[in-house]
Each structure stands twice: as C-alpha cells, then as structure tokens.
Amino acid sequence: MNPFTPDTLASLARTHGTPLWVYDAATIERQVAALRSFDVIRFAQKANSNTHILRLMKRCGVAVDSVSLGEIERALAAGFKPGEYNGHAEIVFTADLLDRTTLARVAELGVPVNCGSIDMLDQLGSVSPGHPVWLRINPGFGHGHSNKTNTGGEHSKHGIWHGDLPQALARVSANGLKLVGLHMHIGSGVDYSHLQEVCGAMVALVRTVKAQGLDLQAISSGGGLSIPYQAGEPQIDTAHYFSLWDAARQEIATLLGHPVALEIEPGRYLVAESGVLVAEVRAVKDQGSARFVLVDAGFSDLMRPAMYGSYHGMELIRADGTAATGPVLDTVLGGPLCESGDVFTQGEGGVVLTRALPQAQVGDLLVIHDTGAYGASMSSNYNTRPLIPEVLVENGVPRLIRRKQTVAELLALEVV
Ligand code: LLP
Numbered sequence: 040m041n042p043f044t045p046d047t048l049a050s051l052a053r054t055h056g057t058p059l060w061v062y063d064a065a066t067i068e069r070q071v072a073a074l075r076s077f078d079v080i081r082f083a084q085k086a087n088s089n090t091h092i093l094r095l096m097k098r099c100g101v102a103v104d105s106v107s108l109g110e111i112e113r114a115l116a117a118g119f120k121p122g123e124y125n126g127h128a129e130i131v132f133t134a135d136l137l138d139r140t141t142l143a144r145v146a147e148l149g150v151p152v153n154c155g156s157i158d159m160l161d162q163l164g165s166v167s168p169g170h171p172v173w174l175r176i177n178p179g180f181g182h183g184h185s186n187k188t189n190t191g192g193e194h195s196k197h198g199i200w201h202g203d204l205p206q207a208l209a210r211v212s213a214n215g216l217k218l219v220g221l222h223m224h225i226g227s228g229v230d231y232s233h234l235q236e237v238c239g240a241m242v243a244l245v246r247t248v249k250a251q252g253l254d255l256q257a258i259s260s261g262g263g264l265s266i267p268y269q270a271g272e273p274q275i276d277t278a279h280y281f282s283l284w285d286a287a288r289q290e291i292a293t294l295l296g297h298p299v300a301l302e303i304e305p306g307r308y309l310v311a312e313s314g315v316l317v318a319e320v321r322a323v324k325d326q327g328s329a330r331f332v333l334v335d336a337g338f339s340d341l342m343r344p345a346m347y348g349s350y351h352g353m354e355l356i357r358a359d360g361t362a363a364t365g366p367v368l369d370t371v372l373g374g375p376l377c378e379s380g381d382v383f384t385q386g387e388g389g390v391v392l393t394r395a396l397p398q399a400q401v402g403d404l405l406v407i408h409d410t411g412a413y414g415a416s417m418s419s420n421y422n423t424r425p426l427i428p429e430v431l432v433e434n435g436v437p438r439l440i441r442r443k444q445t446v447a448e449l450l451a452l453e454v455v
Contacts, residue, residue: 040066040267040312040352040408040409041315041352041354041406041408042063042065042066042312042313042315043061043063043315043406043432045354045356045360045361045362045406046360046361047432047437048061048315048317048356048360048404048406049356049358049359049360049404050360051317051430051437052317052319052404054437055428055430055439055443056428056443057317057318057319057335057336057404058316058317058318058319058334058335058336058340058427059316059317059318059427059428059429059430060314060315060316060317060410060411060414060415060427060428060429060430061314061315061317061429061430061432061437062087062092062310062313062314062411062429062430062431062432062440063313063314063431063432064095064313064431064432064433064434065433066312066313066411067092067095067096067099067309067310067313067411068095068099070308070309070310070312070313071096071099071100071101071309073277074277074281074303074305074308074309076277076278076281076285077281077284077301077302077303078127078257078300078301078302079102079127079257079300079301079302079303080100080101080102080302080303080305080309081101081102081103081104081131081259081302081303081304082096082101082102082103082104082304082305082306082309083104083106083262083304083305083306084103084104084105084106084110084113084114084306084416085104085106085110085306085413085416086306086307086309086310086311086411086412086413086416087306087310087314087411087412087413087414087415087416088110088113088416089415089429089431089440089441090113090116090117090440091117091431091438091440091441092310092431092440093113093114093117093119094117094118095431095433096117096309097117097118097119101309102119102127102128102129102130102131102302103117103119103129103130103131104130104131104132104133104153104304105130105131105132105133105150106132106133106134107134107141108138108140108141108144111130111132111141111144111145111148111150114129114130115130121148121149121150122149126300127257127300127302128150128151128171128219130150130151131150131151131152131153131173132145132150132151132152132153133152133153133155133173133175133222134152134153134154134155134159135155135156135159135175135196135197135198136155136156136158136159137152137159137162137163142162142163142166143166145163145167145170146163146166146167146170149167149170149171151170151171151172151173151219152170152171152172152173153172153173153174153175153222153259154172154173154174154175154199154207155175155177155197155198155199156199157199157203157206157207157210160172160207160210160211160214160216161210161214163214163216164210164213164214164215164216165214168214168215168216169215169216169217170216170217171216171217171219172211172216172217172218172219173218173219173220173221173222173257173259174199174204174207174208174211174218174220174221174222175197175198175199175222175223175224176198176199176200176201176204176221176222176223176240176244177190177191177192177195177197177198177199177200177201177225178191178201178223178225178237178240178241178244179191179192179193179200179201179202179240180192180225180233180236181195181225181226182225182226182228182229182230182233182263183226183227183228183229183263184226184227184228184265184347184349185228185347185348185349185387187346187347188226188227188228188347189225189226190224190225190226190227191223191225191226197224198223198224201240201244204244204247204248205247205251208247208248208251208253209251211253212253218248218253218254218255219255219256219257220255220256220257220258220259220300220302221241221244221245221248221255221258221259222258222259222261222302222304223237223240223241223244223259223260223261224259224261224262224263224304225237225261225263226263227262227263227306227307228263228265228307229263229264229265231275231280234280234283235283237260238260238283238284238286238287239287241258241260241287241291242287242290242291242294245258245291245294245295246294249294249295254295255295255299256299256300257299257300257301257302258287258288258291258299258300258301258302259301259302259303259304260284260301260302260303260304261303261304262303262304262305262306262307262308263305264277264280264305264307264308265307265308266307266308266311266312266409266412268311268349268350268351268352268408268409269350269352270352275308284301284303285301288301306412306413307412307413309412310411310412311409311410311411311412311413312409312411313411314409314410314411314412314414314415315406315407315408315409315410315411316336316340316341316406316407316410316414317404317405317406317407318334318335318336318340318374318404318405318407319334319335319402319403319404319405320332320333320334320355320399320400320401320402320403320404320405321333321334321335321375321401322401323399323400323401329369329371329393330368330369330370330371330393331370331371331373332370332371332372332373332396332399332405333373333374333375334372334373334374334375334405335374335375336374336375336405336407336427337374337375337376337381337421337422337424338374338376338378338380338381338421339374339376339418339419339420339421339422339424340374340414340415340418340424340427341383341407341410341414341417341418342413342417342418342419343410343413343414343417344382344383344384344385345380345381345382345385345389346417347387348385348386348387348388348389348390351383351407351408351409351410352407352408352409353372353383353394353396353405353406353407353408354396354405354406354408355396355397355399355403355404355405355406356403356404356406357400357402357403357404358402358403358404363396363397363398363399363403364397365397365398366397366398367395367396367397368395368396368397368398369393369394369395370384370393370394370395370396370399371384371391371392371393371394372384372394372396372405375422375424376421376422376424377422383407415427415429415441420444420449423446423449425443425444425445425446425448425449426441426443426444427443427444428441428442428443429441
C-alpha cells in the first residue's frame with residue numbers, strides 16, 4: 040500500500056530530492072494496535088532501525104530486539120534502557136554467536152541474550168555469571184516467503200536444535216545463567232497453516248524445561264507475520280494468531296504453576312506498509328519487445344526484488360504531482376547499477392518480469408510500495424552510492440529523519 044497522496048510525495052521529492060524513503064507514523068501506530076493483546080511487542084529493528092522509528096516504537100510502548108552491537112547502540116540512542124520496563128526487558132539481543140566485542144558490551148550492559156547456540160551460553164557464563172538468557176530453539180521445521188527467510192529445520196543455521204535443549208539447559212545451570220524464556224522464530228513471511236504445530240512444539244519444549252527442574256517467565260512466538268504485498272493477498276488475522284499462542288501460553292502457565300508472559304517479535308508487520316521508495320524516471324528505452332524504464336534508485340537502495348524476487352506494488356506520478364493515467368504498457372523497471380540484476384520487476388531466480396504501468400516519461404516519479412521494512416535497513420554503498428534520505432510524516436508534518444550520505448563521507452573511511 041501507499042499511505043501518501045501523489046501530491047505529498049511530489050512535494051517531498053522536490054524538497055529532498057530522489058531517491059527518497061518516506062514513512063507514515065499513523066500506519067505504524069495502527070499495526071502496533073493490532074498486536075496489543077500480546078504482553079510484549081518486541082520490534083525486530085532489523086526491519087527498520089532508524090532511531091526516529093525506534094523512538095516512535097518506544098512511545099507506543101513497544102520493546103526492541105537487536106541482532107548486532109550496532110542495533111544495541113541504536114536502541115540505546117533511541118532511549119531504550121538496558122534494564123527492565125514493566126517487568127520486561129526493553130532490549131533483548133538475539134544471535135547465533137557472540138563476537139568478542141558484543142560479548143563484552145552485553146555483559147557490561149546486562150542486556151538479556153537470546154542464545155541460538157550452546158557455545159554462547161558458555162561464553163556468556165564465563166564473563167557474566169547470572170546473566171539473563173533466552174534460548175532460541177529450532178523446532179526442526181520452518182517456513183518463509185523464500186528459502187532465504189526460512190529459519191527452521193536442519194538446513195537452517197539458526198537456533199539451538201530442539202533435541203539439544205536438555206544439553207542447553209544443563210549449560211544454563213552449569214554456567215549459573217538465569218533462564219528468562221524460550222523463543223522460536225521459524226521464518227519470515229510465514230504460512231500460518233502450521234501455527235498449531237509451532238505452538239505445540241513450544242509447549243513440548245517447556246515440558247522439557249520443567250522435567251529438568253528449571254523454570255521460565257516468558258515465551259516468544261518470534262516474528263514472521265506477513266503483509267499483503269500484492270492486491271488480493273489477505274491481511275493476517277492477528278486475533279486468531281493471538282488466540283492460538285494464548286492457548287499455548289495458558290497450557291504452559293498451568294504446567295509451571297504461575298503466569299507466563301507472551302511476547303511477539305515482528306519486524307515487517309509493524310513497518311512495511313508505512314513506507315514507500317520514491318525515485319525519478321531518468322531514461323526510457325525500447326529494446327526488442329521490452330520497454331525499459333530506468334529510475335535513480337537501484338538495488339543498493341531496495342534489495343528485496345534482487346535478493347528474493349520479491350513483489351512490490353508500484354505507481355507513477357507525473358512531475359506536476361498528479362497520478363499518471365492513460366493506456367498501460369508492460370514495463371521493466373530498473374535502476375542505475377552496473378549489474379543486470381538491478382531490476383525491480385523480477386521473480387525468484389532473477390527472471391525479468393514486467394509491470395503494467397501508464398507510459399512513463401523522464402521526470403515522472405516511480406513510487407515503490409511497502410518498503411518500510413527491509414528497505415533502508417538492507418541498503419548498501421554498492422557502486423559507491425551514498426545512502427539516501429529518510430522522511431517520517433507524523434500528523435501530516437514531514438520530518439527529515441536521515442539526511443543523504445555524501446561521497447566524501449564514504450571516502451573518509453579510507454583515509455587511514
Ligand atoms: N525475530 C528474529 C529472530 C528474526 O530473525 C527476524 C527476521 C524477525 C524476528 C522478524 O521477522 P519479520 O517479522 O520481519 O518477518 N530481509 C528479509 C527478511 C529477513 C528476516 C530475518 N529475520 C525480507 O526482506 O523479507
């Protein structure tokens with residue numbers, strides 16, 4: 040979806056130049072509201088880690104998940120505390136390994152660590168006895184919108200293998216660590232036909248914890264909730280999703296004899312629909328039967344189509360700020376990078392597709408929808424292209440929340 044009028048985007052493009060990310064705060068607030076039944080909504084900030092977005096999340100009462108030292112520092116910069124808030128950690132660090140610098144920092148801060156390998160338990164225990172830990176479990180199966188986003192099963196590098204849970208619990212005890220909870224994230228863009236199986240797996244895992252004489256305070260259902268990228272795709276039924284997890288939580292609470300908090304850890308669901316990428320059409324050319332429209336944004340800005348063959352809705356705006364109309368043409372949309380894969384209309388495996396759009400002219404704006412998640416956060420400096428600006432619109436007021444990077448800033452790193 041696109042929360043903005045053509046006129047607003049044309050005006051922002053004039054002010055800030057293109058390409059440009061634009062986010063709508065109200066859409067984020069609406070998505071947060073749909074998950075309020077959960078005790079803790081923990082934003083997987085990898086989806087969009089701009090500190091202004093993180094501050095907005097904090098104002099909405101949302102906690103945060105960090106997956107790198109940089110993301111921990113971002114959370115701190117946005118005002119999240121390393122300690123607890125209403126009995127829940129504001130920041131949790133999730134990973135499958137601890138590099139030495141991050142190990143020292145989480146030990147110093149006391150940020151709970153969601154451990155995806157048993158080695159992490161030993162490394163953490165050796166420097167930070169009593170440290171709060173979650174165990175991220177790979178239940179032996181997973182799902183995702185692409186093989187690259189399936190994070191469960193024996194071909195996934197993620198999580199502690201379910202059969203190794205007894206061994207992991209023994210290492211928690213031997214290292215004097217404090218078990219907070221169990222966590223499962225089986226993939227991104229999950230197909231919910233298997234949700235019952237996922238919840239059942241969590242209950243079985245907690246039985247193992249109890250049988251080994253340990254206790255926990257919380258469980259996390261992970262993230263993975265999808266959004267309708269294509270017309271006709273359904274919105275997730277969050278009430279149904281909650282009710283299945285709540286039933287599992289109640290079974291677990293009965294088993295343990297005390298209340299257990301239920302966390303959810305979405306990234307995409309909270310921010311994807313809030314954002315668009317605005318680019319300017321700079322060249323139009325016909326080659327054989329194909330019409331190519333080339334814009335000033337590339338996969339260095341929006342990686343998802345090149346990486347996963349992801350579909351994003353698109354529309355054209357004329358330079359005067361009106362929606363483009365007229366007969367449509369099958370169009371290939373590409374960017375400026377020196378690489379054939381720099382095409383926004385492609386399927387999995389890189390097959391080039393077309394999109395039916397009104398005839399584009401140089402100077403039109405291309406608006407790429409649903410890019411608030413895994414858009415800016417996955418951008419790179421490939422082809423020495425500086426990161427592009429981000430604007431957040433709140434109550435109708437646009438605010439620049441990241442300026443454009445400069446080439447001089449990129450070169451400065453190499454002055455050693
Ligand atoms: N929790 C953990 C431990 C994760 O690894 C992830 C995503 C999430 C939560 C949030 O998943 P979400 O709710 O956003 O689906 N770059 C890909 C998505 C990769 C997600 C990796 N982990 C994309 O653009 O689709």
